[in-house]
Amino acid sequence: xxxxxxxxxxxxxxxxxDLRMLFTFMGAVAVAGALFYTFTKDxxxxxxxxxxxxxGAVLFGTGWAISGGCPSIPIxxxxxxxxxxxxxxxxxxxxxxxxxxxxxxxxxxxxxACSI
Amino acid sequence: MxxxxxxxxxxxxxxxxxxxxxxxxxxxERVVHWKVERETERSDQTLTAAPDDFxxxxxxxxxxxxxxSGGGVAVSSPPDQAVESTPPPQTRLPMTANAILLVTIxxxxxxxxxxxxxxxxxxxxxxxxxxxxxxxPLLWPTLFVGGVLVGIGTRMAGGCSxxxxxxxxxxxxxxxxxxxxxxxxTAVAVSSLLLWVI
Numbered sequence: 001x002x003x004x005x006x007x008x009x010x011x012x013x014x015x016x017x018d019l020r021m022l023f024t025f026m027g028a029v030a031v032a033g034a035l036f037y038t039f040t041k042d043x044x045x046x047x048x049x050x051x052x053x054x055x056g057a058v059l060f061g062t063g064w065a066i067s068g069g070c071p072s073i074p075i076x077x078x079x080x081x082x083x084x085x086x087x088x089x090x091x092x093x094x095x096x097x098x099x100x101x102x103x104x105x106x107x108x109x110x111x112x113a114c115s116i
Numbered sequence: 117m118x119x120x121x122x123x124x125x126x127x128x129x130x131x132x133x134x135x136x137x138x139x140x141x142x143x144x145e146r147v148v149h150w151k152v153e154r155e156t157e158r159s160d161q162t163l164t165a166a167p168d169d170f171x172x173x174x175x176x177x178x179x180x181x182x183x184x185s186g187g188g189v190a191v192s193s194p195p196d197q198a199v200e201s202t203p204p205p206q207t208r209l210p211m212t213a214n215a216i217l218l219v220t221i222x223x224x225x226x227x228x229x230x231x232x233x234x235x236x237x238x239x240x241x242x243x244x245x246x247x248x249x250x251x252x253p254l255l256w257p258t259l260f261v262g263g264v265l266v267g268i269g270t271r272m273a274g275g276c277s278x279x280x281x282x283x284x285x286x287x288x289x290x291x292x293x294x295x296x297x298x299x300x301x302t303a304v305a306v307s308s309l310l311l312w313v314i
Contacts (some may be wrong), residue, residue, distance in 0.1 A: 003184075004277075005225065008244030027283070032286035037273070046289030047274050056272025057295045059265050060143025061302025066249060067262025068156065070277040071270060072140040072221050074263070082238045087256045091263020093148045096181030097269040100149065109272065 001081055005076040007068045052109035067091070139279025140221075140268035143214035154209040248310050273299065 002027060004021070012018035066071050068077070069088045077085035103109055146153050163170050198270040229235035240255060250258045273295045275284060278302060281298075284292020 007242055011244065011248050011311060013255045014303050016304065016308075016312050020177050029286045032257050032282060033288070034285055036135035039298045044287065044289070045134050046284055046287070050293045050296060052272040053274065053291060053295050056269045056274070058269070058302045060273055060276065061299035062232070062260045062268025062306050063265025063267075063269055064277070064299065065303040065306035067259050067266060068123070069263060069266050070140075071144050072218075072276075072278065075218060075221045076225040077241070080229040081235050082241050083237065083239055084191075084241055084252050084255055084259055087259040088266075089262040089267075091260040092144060092267040093263075094260075095264035095267020095269075096145050096271050097267075099268045102268075103272075109270075112301060 004070060004073055004078060010068050022106075048110060050109045052103075052107060054091075063095075136191060137285050139275050140217075141276035141279055143217045144267075145271060146211050146214045150211055150215075157210065248307075269299070 009018070009021055010111040013021040020114075039052070067088045069092065071092050074088040074092070078089070150184075213253070226235070240251075243251075247257075265278075270279075273280065275292065275295060276294075277299075280292040280295040285296050
């Protein structure tokens with residue numbers, strides 16, 4: 001079995017003991033890149049880089065390593081029957097609400113008004 | 117590998133249908149802020165339902181502020197230029213669609229777990245989690261703290277492992293390459309600490 005929903009597998013990838021899932025991920029990115037390049041014409045540059053990208057990514061990486069949530073994974077874990085994943089989901093909701101308030105009051109990062 | 121290709125087709129079709137980057141954290145964000153989203157959608161509807169009324173109200177406000185000299189003719193720009201510079205309309209998915217995405221992830225995981233016989237109601241996160249991270253009463257608060265970090269971090273960085281890691285990296289967007297290498301590197305460091313030190 002392979003999957004981001006399995007914490008043992010996730011930790012084995014992050015501690016570089018088992019690179020299967022990393023290769024799966026990179027394979028997915030390569031397949032996607034080829035498909036996008038073949039089937040779509042627009043080449044978007046993506047959102048701007050602002051000062052919040054690196055600290056945000058550090059916070060996310062830490063949270064991912066601790067809870068295994070990236071943030072669809074707690075939903076998958078809940079669907080597999082792991083009830084404590086509800087707590088991770090509550091944490092994600094709390095964190096997002098807190099970030100919107102913090103950003104409006106202190107950071108003023110351009111979060112990208114047109115993200116989905 | 118099947119799952120990997122499946123996810124890729126998801127992303128591709130999502131992009132072709134919606135014209136937007138696929139990202140789970142954005143879906144989360146919008147469902148979490150459902151109240152604000154609903155108000156925004158309502159006001160959008162009001163504006164698109166009666167654009168002339170809206171324009172008239174704006175014009176009236178402008179004239180009461182600056183006086184009505186020019187009779188409104190000077191305010192309007194030449195029609196040709198206005199048409200050319202208008203950006204294409206934003207396709208913004210309704211909030212309900214994002215909620216459905218999250219619910220279908222849940223249903224899909226449930227179905228897959230049923231089919232391969234791994235579905236089991238559990239009050240913990242499995243033996244690996246207990247070994248590596250935490251066991252016992254600290255489990256729930258630890259997961260909550262981890263979730264808060266994920267929530268703040270994904271929004272501050274503007275994406276998660278699907279938005280930046282897959283959609284962004286596969287299109288070689290600079291911001292996604294930066295974000296992915298940073299959050300992956302951090303996760304490697306923290307996981308190694310958890311496994312070998314703590």
